[in-house]
Amino acid sequence: MCDLNRKIYQTEERKDPFGQDFDINDYQAVSAPHNYIEDLKALPETDKTRMIQAGIDTEEAKSSGTFIQKDTSIIHAHSLQEGLEIKPIKEALEQYDWLKEYYWKLMPINTDSFTAKAHTDLHNGYVIRTLPGHKVILPVQACIYMEKEGLNQNVHNIIIAEEGSELHIISGCATSSHMRKGLHIGVSEFYIKKKAKVSFTMIHSWAEEMIVRPRSVAMVEEDGLFINNYICLKPVKSLQMNPTTLLAGKGAVARFNNLLIAGPGSKMDIGGRIFLKKENTRAEIISRAITNGGNIIARGALVGEVPGVKAHLECRGLILNGGSMHAIPELEGRADGVEMSHEAAVGKIAQEEILYLMSRGMSEEEAISTIVRGFLNVDIPELPSQLKAEIDKAVGLSD
Numbered sequence: 001m002c003d004l005n006r007k008i009y010q011t012e013e014r015k016d017p018f019g020q021d022f023d024i025n026d027y028q029a030v031s032a033p034h035n036y037i038e039d040l041k042a043l044p045e046t047d048k049t050r051m052i053q054a055g056i057d058t059e060e061a062k063s064s065g066t067f068i069q070k071d072t073s074i075i076h077a078h079s080l081q082e083g084l085e086i087k088p089i090k091e092a093l094e095q096y097d098w099l100k101e102y103y104w105k106l107m108p109i110n111t112d113s114f115t116a117k118a119h120t121d122l123h124n125g126y127v128i129r130t131l132p133g134h135k136v137i138l139p140v141q142a143c144i145y146m147e148k149e150g151l152n153q154n155v156h157n158i159i160i161a162e163e164g165s166e167l168h169i170i171s172g173c174a175t176s177s178h179m180r181k182g183l184h185i186g187v188s189e190f191y192i193k194k195k196a197k198v199s200f201t202m203i204h205s206w207a208e209e210m211i212v213r214p215r216s217v218a219m220v221e222e223d224g225l226f227i228n229n230y231i232c233l234k235p236v237k238s239l240q241m242n243p244t245t246l247l248a249g250k251g252a253v254a255r256f257n258n259l260l261i262a263g264p265g266s267k268m269d270i271g272g273r274i275f276l277k278k279e280n281t282r283a284e285i286i287s288r289a290i291t292n293g294g295n296i297i298a299r300g301a302l303v304g305e306v307p308g309v310k311a312h313l314e315c316r317g318l319i320l321n322g323g324s325m326h327a328i329p330e331l332e333g334r335a336d337g338v339e340m341s342h343e344a345a346v347g348k349i350a351q352e353e354i355l356y357l358m359s360r361g362m363s364e365e366e367a368i369s370t371i372v373r374g375f376l377n378v379d380i381p382e383l384p385s386q387l388k389a390e391i392d393k394a395v396g397l398s399d
Contacts, residue, residue, distance in 0.1 A: 022211060022238075024113065027152035027183040029121050034073040034147075040066070046177050047145065053234075054172030055203040056143045064138040065128075070145045071153060072123035083134025083165070085127070089156055092127040099127065102158050106189045106217040106246075114213040118154045118187045125155035125186075130165035130196075139168040139201075146184065146207075147176040157188040161196035161224075169198070173212075174205040181209040190218035192226050194249065199227040206236040208265065214241040222249030222278075228256045230270070235263040235294075242271035242299060247281040258287040259376050262294025262323060271299030271328075276309040276338075283311040288376050291323035300342070301330040307337030317346040318375060320368075 037043060040058045043051075047070075048058045057063055065079040065086045074088045092099050109119045130136050146153055161167045175182065184206075192198050206212060220226045226245055245254040256272040274283040285300040302311040317325040329342040349371050357367035 024117055024152060024183065028150050029152045031071040031148040031151050034070045034075050037075050040076060050174045050177060050205065051143055051145065051172060054143065054174040054205040055170045055201070056141050056172040062138055063141045064136050066141040067126045068143045068145060069124055069155065071148050071151055074124055077126070081136055083131040084136050084140065085129040086140065087127045089125040089127050089158065099158070102160065102189060102191060106219055107187055107215060111215060114185045115187055115215050118156055118185050121154050122156055123154050125157045127158045128169065129160040130162055130167045132162040133164045135166040136168065137166065139170045142169055142171045144173045144186065146182050147179060149179055150181055152183040154185045155187070157186065159188065159198065159200070160191045161193060161198045163193040164195045166197045169200045171200065171202040173202070175207040175210065179207050182207065183211045184213070186214045188214070188216035190216070190226065192218065192220040192224040194221045195223045197225040199229070201229040202231065204232040204236065205234045208235045209237045212236055212239045216243040218245040220245060220247050220249065220252040220254060223251040224249060226254045231259045232268065233259065233261045235266050237265065238267045240269040242273060244273040247274065247276050247278060247283065250278045251280045252278065253282045256285040260289040260296060262291045262296045264293035266294035268294065269297040271301065273301040274311065275303045275305060276311060277305050279306050279308040281309050285313045287315040289317040289325065290320060290372065290375070291317070291325050292320045293323045295324045297326045297328065299328045302340050303332045303334065304338035304340055305334045307335050309338050311340045313342035315344045319346065319348050
């Protein structure tokens with residue numbers, strides 16, 4: 001599997017498609033330590049507000065556990081449910097010899113300069129694991145938070161759903177209200193074992209001058225399910241990610257859902273790749289993107305390697321107030337009998353839709369807001385109601 005991934009990722013690094021260059025060394029890799037917090041009620045109110053905007057419930061009323069990293073320090077990590085393990089990755093690597101069989105096994109260290117930086121200058125990150133057969137229905141909260149101006153934050157996360165288990169994660173990434181500039185590098189490796197189910201909902205709420213470089217790979221075994229939801233509705237200077245999933249077992253399923261809004265000055269290069277490697281595997285990538293003066297590249301790639309696989313890719317974009325939208329759907333069939341399709345559309349809000357809603361008593365602004373909400377309303381099956389509520393809340397905060 002490692003050799004295969006090295007071939008996949010060897011050509012991953014590419015120049016910024018928007019022509020924006022920056023030097024990693026311009027960002028600081030050290031910050032002052034933050035104290036561990038036993039009770040999240042002790043968090044500063046300003047931090048709570050920013051975390052809530054990224055989908056984190058600081059009351060922990062409807063969660064099965066919480067992990068919070070602030071800058072380079074772990075300030076909170078614990079599980080509230082039997083069969084669920086949550087640990088900082090540095091601690092877990094020291095405690096568990098078996099974890100070395102998962103660490104940097106899906107994502108090659110030399111994928112690009114960002115993964116190399118995460119390896120040589122690791123700050124921390126988390127390990128979240130469900131034991132065999134355990135159903136963790138209430139979501140786990142994982143918050144990566146940045147406060148120090150000009151920080152380069154490097155994290156590595158490992159998620160393991162053992163055979164027959166179920167796991168739902170809300171990953172909220174955010175910056176403090178006063179922070180403007182920083183670099184976040186995040187490496188994540190997902191292992192979804194036989195008949196396991198994982199939903200991972202990542203909500204980004206960054207500062208306007210942030211550079212963000214997530215790198216992730218997931219492997220799904222026989223009859224496993226992986227739902228990967230990504231939501232970024234707030235301004236960010238430069239965001240580039242292309243998560244990859246390997247459907248490595250018969251009957252494995254993967255679904256990607258992306259909701260994006262790029263405001264003035266924001267540059268987003270968002271992708272998703274799914275390799276259907278075994279018979280009866282299924283894949284779907286759904287992307288909704290709005291540019292409100294920013295620039296978006298929306299990528300999607302499906303690769304069918306064996307007969308009897310089915311996959312669909314859908315990318316739709318709206319241009320509201322300038323900016324640019326570039327949809328790049330890719331289908332690659334490598335065997336007879338694959339079924340793959342795609343739809344892509346980029347346009348603007350139809351004037352007749354606005355006029356119709358205005359005729360019903362709405363102002364023009366209210367009409368446009370209603371249409372945008374409907375456009376971003378993507379039905380994501382298999383999610384607990386708590387996760388759906390958090391997504392709805394994030395869309396509502398985008399107005």
